[in-house]
Amino acid sequence: xxxxxxxxxxxxxxxxxxTMWLVFAVAVMGLRYAVLPHIGEYREAIAASFSQxxxxxxxxxxxxxxxxGLRPYLVLRDVTVHDRQGRPALSLQQVEGTLAWxxxxxxxxxxxxxxxxxxxxxxxRDAAGHxxxxxxxxxQDSSEKGFADWLLGQHRVIIRDAVIxxxxxxxxxxxxVLKNFNFRLENSGSHHRFGMRSVPPAQLAxxxxxxxxxxGADAKDLLAWRGAIYAALERTDxxxxxxxxxxxxxxxxxxxxxxxxxxxxxxxxxxxxAEVSLSDIDLRWAAELPRLDLVSVSGRLGGxxxxxxxxxxxxxxxxxxxxxxxxxxxxxxxxxxxxAGKKAESGEVRLSxxxxxxxxxxxxxxxxxxxxxxxxxxxxxxxxxxxxxxxxDGAWQSPQSFxxxxxxxxxxxEAFAPNQVASGRKLPGFSGMSGNFEAxxxxxxxxxxxxxxxxxxxxxxxxxxxxxxxxxxxxxxxHPADVEFHxxxxxxxxxxxxxxxxGSYRYTPGKPGEIDFSGQLTRADARQTxxxxxxxxxxxxxxxxNHSILSGHSQDVRLRLKGNLAD
Numbered sequence: 001x002x003x004x005x006x007x008x009x010x011x012x013x014x015x016x017x018x019t020m021w022l023v024f025a026v027a028v029m030g031l032r033y034a035v036l037p038h039i040g041e042y043r044e045a046i047a048a049s050f051s052q053x054x055x056x057x058x059x060x061x062x063x064x065x066x067x068x069g070l071r072p073y074l075v076l077r078d079v080t081v082h083d084r085q086g087r088p089a090l091s092l093q094q095v096e097g098t099l100a101w102x103x104x105x106x107x108x109x110x111x112x113x114x115x116x117x118x119x120x121x122x123x124x125r126d127a128a129g130h131x132x133x134x135x136x137x138x139x140q141d142s143s144e145k146g147f148a149d150w151l152l153g154q155h156r157v158i159i160r161d162a163v164i165x166x167x168x169x170x171x172x173x174x175x176x177v178l179k180n181f182n183f184r185l186e187n188s189g190s191h192h193r194f195g196m197r198s199v200p201p202a203q204l205a206x207x208x209x210x211x212x213x214x215x216g217a218d219a220k221d222l223l224a225w226r227g228a229i230y231a232a233l234e235r236t237d238x239x240x241x242x243x244x245x246x247x248x249x250x251x252x253x254x255x256x257x258x259x260x261x262x263x264x265x266x267x268x269x270x271x272x273x274a275e276v277s278l279s280d281i282d283l284r285w286a287a288e289l290p291r292l293d294l295v296s297v298s299g300r301l302g303g304x305x306x307x308x309x310x311x312x313x314x315x316x317x318x319x320x321x322x323x324x325x326x327x328x329x330x331x332x333x334x335x336x337x338x339x340a341g342k343k344a345e346s347g348e349v350r351l352s353x354x355x356x357x358x359x360x361x362x363x364x365x366x367x368x369x370x371x372x373x374x375x376x377x378x379x380x381x382x383x384x385x386x387x388x389x390x391x392x393d394g395a396w397q398s399p400q401s402f403x404x405x406x407x408x409x410x411x412x413x414e415a416f417a418p419n420q421v422a423s424g425r426k427l428p429g430f431s432g433m434s435g436n437f438e439a440x441x442x443x444x445x446x447x448x449x450x451x452x453x454x455x456x457x458x459x460x461x462x463x464x465x466x467x468x469x470x471x472x473x474x475x476x477x478x479h480p481a482d483v484e485f486h487x488x489x490x491x492x493x494x495x496x497x498x499x500x501x502x503g504s505y506r507y508t509p510g511k512p513g514e515i516d517f518s519g520q521l522t523r524a525d526a527r528q529t530x531x532x533x534x535x536x537x538x539x540x541x542x543x544x545x546n547h548s549i550l551s552g553h554s555q556d557v558r559l560r561l562k563g564n565l566a567d
């Protein structure tokens with residue numbers, strides 16, 4: 001019984017294939033010998049069929065036909081596409097289309113290939129924000145499909161040597177004309193790939209190259225599409241494009257090359273990356289900031305924008321200012337997510353290769369807050385951060401939790417008084433510090449391995465303490481009522497002394513704290529004793545030590561300090 005059913009299935013399939021082949025053969029013979037030789041007589045019928053397919057009136061001045069292998073082709077001359085009010089909207093001198101055989105199955109004209117030569121095409125956005133191609137609106141409110149949707153249904157669309165003009169009435173911008181415009185679009189269902197090259201006006205840029213790989217079904221809802229777009233501009237004047245495009249800053253000059261990658265998702269623009277190599281730049285980040293005059297800028301910049309947060313990136317970003325400040329190549333990643341419901345805001349920053357001196361020198365021109373610029377100006381940071389990463393939950397000024405770690409090289413700051421210190425007492429300054437650290441709201445660790453370091457303690461010592469070598473291993477734990485520090489190993493040496501230390505210190509807010517500290521000097525020059533006596537001892541004592549001790553040295557000086565510092 002099973003063998004009989006199988007034989008019947010194969011017979012039915014064979015008859016079906018034979019029938020389809022006969023229908024196809026009859027269609028080919030009919031076209032070749034009955035239709036195409038008299039194609040001119042069907043001009044009105046073909047125009048009506050095209051009009052029905054694109055849902056807009058189309059007139060054809062002349063028509064010719066032939067064959068590309070087994071596919072018939074049509075050459076249409078003086079083609080006019082009318083808008084929905086019947087007004088001429090788009091005129092094409094010559095259009096060549098190769099018919100697809102699936103037109104027989106779908107009941108409308110489908111083309112395997114559509115080629116348009118040397119058209120003059122006008123693109124426009126009116127004052128209300130509606131877009132038009134040759135007068136045909138492509139962002140219609142109507143649910144009916146139009147010319148743009150019909151184009152997306154064709155297998156291949158090619159435009160050669162066109163002249164494209166863009167008129168943006170909403171921005172009140174001057175017309176933009178692109179010459180030698182070449183375009184290729186390949187469609188496969190909702191998958192669309194395209195590429196175009198054109199030559200903008202010489203004062204704007206060199207050749208323009210744009211390519212894309214997108215997925216979307218409705219030409220009226222482009223924001224619902226997703227995919228990737230690439231664009232490249234050579235020898236461009238970025239400032240000259242301000243008439244047609246908005247920039248996130250005030251740019252007066254900027255020349256060079258720009259490459260742009262866009263990854264779009266259903267909600268619109270999701271990710272953008274720009275690779276720039278520019279020279280002679282004049283820009284201002286915000287209206288209240290001074291202008292920034294740069295000799296050169298290069299690197300890769302990017303951002304990802306997805307509700308409700310965003311991400312900013314930089315790769316090998318470097319620039320040089322006109323007044324000699326050079327910003328070495330730096331990598332950066334910053335993420336921020338605002339608060340939503342019960343979930344607190346959060347953020348993350350990762351940096352590598354940051355030159356703090358160059359950053360501070362340009363701080364007045366950069367979009368920092370007034371407090372941040374004042375802090376940079378007073379502390380005057382210097383040194384580099386080969387690695388730095390920060391994460392936090394909650395407001396960044398007072399986070400609920402955070403983690404930080406990094407490495408620093410030749411780090412230094414001037415002694416400064418933070419805004420939160422009501423007494424105005426300055427924090428210690430230092431320079432030449434190298435090492436690494438880790439920190440969180442629960443505690444942290446600091447390791448120093450420095451050469452040529454120094455530290456200044458305003459109000460404690462008269463002058464900075466300099467060290468040829470300085471090594472430290474320090475950890476701390478944060479408790480609800482106090483903070484506990486552990487100095488497991490410290491070593492120091494300079495021309496006056498050498499030694500080591502270890503100990504612990506418990507700090508309680510509002511109190512001096514408790515200490516258990518042991519130190520040893522393995523080498524000390526007695527003549528320099530006064531330099532290491534705190535200012536609280538008094539000038540008379542320190543002067544006496546500086547002038548009275550004429551010679552002396554020691555190989556073993558020990559210090560032990562233990563107890564409540566209030567006592």
